[in-house]
Amino acid sequence: MRFSYILLFIYIALIASCLIITNPLWGYIITIIILTNLLQLKTNIVFLFIYFPIRPFITEFNTGLLFLGDAIIVLSFLQVIFIERDRLKxxxxxxxxxxxxxxxxxxxxxxxxxxxxxxxxxxxxxxxxxxxxxxxxxxxxxxxQPKDLSRIVNTSMITALILSLHGIVEKVFSRTYLFPETWSEWELASVNAERVYGMLANPNVLATYLLIVFWLSFLPIQNDSKITRLYPIIRPIILGTTLLTVSRGAFIAFAVGFAIYLVLTRDLKTLQKLTLSAILAFTFIYYPATSNWTSNIHPIESDEHIEESPEQSSQYDSFFQRITTMLSDDTIQASTEWxxxxxxxxxxxxxxxxxxxxxxxxxxxxxxxxxxxxxxxxxxxxxxxxxxxxxxxxxxxxxxxxxxxxxxxxxxxxxxxxxxxxxxxxxxxxxxxxxxxxxxxxxxxxxxxxxxxxxxxxxxxxxxxxxxxxxxx
Known part of the structure; x- marks a missing residue:
């Protein structure tokens, strides 16, 4: 089975058209068109790594695309079962x-x-x-084959870059530009309104996504693509945007995971690249974005349960303050109450x-x-x-x-x-x-x-x- 970048770009164009033609019927038509390419198994699977990170954003404009990813997975599974029927056991x-x-x-x-x-x-x-x-x-x-995994990583890096740039725009322009109007009108406590939600409409989900893509970029995968030359530039942008989500849980999980991975592999080169990316992320992304944060915030709603009280919102002016106050008496009391x-x-x-x-x-x-x-x-x-x-x-x-x-x-x-x-x-x-x-x-x-x-x-x-x-x- 072959992989086609041309077909992948066609998929992207079809999805983009749903941002203009917002009638759900058009979304259903696009879904059917994509699903008819059953023989393009590899292309369809790689497309999932574009679709799922932007699904909340695109389905906000066109609900007809809501189950496209699920349908691709199910049909691809059935296709594999049919083709591999002699070795299913x-x-x-x-x-x-x-x-x-x-x-x-x-x-x-x-x-x-x-x-x-x-x-x-x-x-x-x-x-x-x-x-x-x-x-x-x-x-x-x-x-x-290994090159298929490299395609997934490359696709993920470009997608994560786009989501990161969108998140930076969201932060700098206070959710007034390139952001769905319905999201901008949602109410949110000021502690969460300062966080970047991105196309995933949730700072924790966005941070988890960006960090796993960030980590994948360090894996020793067979990858001769020219995109890999851009990895040193893309990594700080991804990590800087992740800092803007102020997601404590995601950072704790991946910090421990990274540490264990580095200890097990003793990969000093990866540690050096990671350290450099962190310095660049803070210097050129996180610090400038937070310094230019404007006061006219348009809060949006999150699926997560708000654990901080309004009285505590002023404490969380930065990612680092949010980390240091996570075990404070006031935070624990508020978390116990609601x-x-x-x-x-x-x-x-x-x-x-x-x-x-x-x-x-x-x-x-x-x-x-x-x-x-x-x-x-x-x-x-x-x-x-x-x-x-x-x-x-x-x-x-x-x-x-x-x-x-x-x-x-x-x-x-x-x-x-x-x-x-x-x-x-x-x-x-x-x-x-x-x-x-x-x-x-x-x-x-x-x-x-x-x-x-x-x-x-x-x-x-x-x-x-x-x-x-x-x-x-």
Whole structure:
């Protein structure tokens, strides 16, 4: 199967047309046109790394594009199943550890039925959690080579650069330029209004995306593209924009992950490049952007739960002040009253009432409850728009100890499967990604972050076929 840059550019042009023709019907037509190119498997998969980072932005203009990425993944999965029908057993044996993930999904759906969660809500949550996992099977087919991974990285770097420049414009022009009008009109506490939300409409999701792309640019991938010459310029822009998101959780997770990766690989060159990028990011992006921050802020709304009180907003004038005040008495008190600590307390209350089975998907703080509500919120006196922003609490409340055991079994089985067949750097990559995932789960519902999971499952699929990496070990 061939990859076509020309077709990729055509896809981009078609998507861009939906910013002008905002009728949903046109979005559906574009979706159908793209989906008809079933034989362009590689191009379609690479396109996902453009689509998902900009989906909130483009669907704000044209809702007809909302399920384009999901449809590409499902059809690509079916295509691989059909083409590889003679070796399906081999593919599924390679990825046998995924059975624990699907048992987790099945268990959460079954307990949700017992809790009288609407079927639509269950299906919605299963789609949110499970759709990206199909990439494991798509990417562990025999059609992928190291150059395909380099295309994904190059595409991601250009996309991240565009999102970063857009974020800088958002910061400098106080969300009055190149920003959807409906977003500009949303109300937000001033502490969050100072953060960059970008095309992903959420500073934490944006920071997580930019940091994983930033990290990918350091991997020793077979990459002879001229775009790699621009990496030293693009990296500081990406990192500087990430600083403007003031996302503490994302920075903590990736800082620990980077440190572990560097210790395992002892890659001093990468450390030097990382240090240089950080200095340039602060000097030429973060400091100028924050120094020129104007006062006429047009706040927008976030899906995340606001944990700081209005009285504390003046404390968070910078990323560094936000980090230093995260454990202050005032922050903890505010979080206990209506923020993350309050959510943890409520989640543990639900867990205590059903510690083994939980209450099921769509019952506490997940994407399904935001859309469809929860049948148990009134009983536990929980506000309807609550979002857990903590994957562990969400899992405990929805699937209990059983769900935790299944996910632990997934990680253990995954490591046991991949460690014997991958090289030293690939082990460091897997360890780093998994640790980042586990830390992010303390701050966000990371399994619902499709932008992060598209990368995690894609890299996982590549690692299963370690022969694809033999030239870069």
């Amino acid at each position: 081999t593919i599924f044996l390679k990825s046998h550890f995924m059975v624990y993930f699907y048992l987790f999904l099945a268990f959460g759906a079954a307990t949700a039925i017992v809790s009288n969660v609407p079927l639509a809500s269950i299906i919605f949550q299963l789609r949110t959690l499970g759709i990206m996992s199909l990439l494991v099977y798509i990417l562990c087919s025999n059609y992928w 923020g993350r600590i309050y959510i943890v307390i409520k989640g543990l209350e639900l867990f205590k009432n059903s510690p083994v089975l939980g209450h099921g998907f769509g019952t506490f703080g997940d994407a399904a409850t935001l859309r469809y509500g929860s049948p148990i919120y009134e009983q536990y006196e929980i506000e309807s728009r609550i979002y857990s922003d903590n994957q562990y609490v969400n899992i405990l409340a929805s699937t209990g100890i059983t769900g935790i055991i299944l996910l632990i079994a997934l990680i253990v089985s995954l490591l046991k499967k991949l460690f014997p067949i991958i090289g030293h750097r690939e082990r460091a990559t897997l360890i780093m990604l998994t640790i980042v995932l586990l830390i992010l789960a303390s701050f966000y519902n990371i399994l619902e972050d499709q932008v992060f999971m598209v990368y995690y499952f894609t890299i996982l699929g590549y690692l299963i076929n370690f022969n694809n990496f033999k030239d870069v070990s």
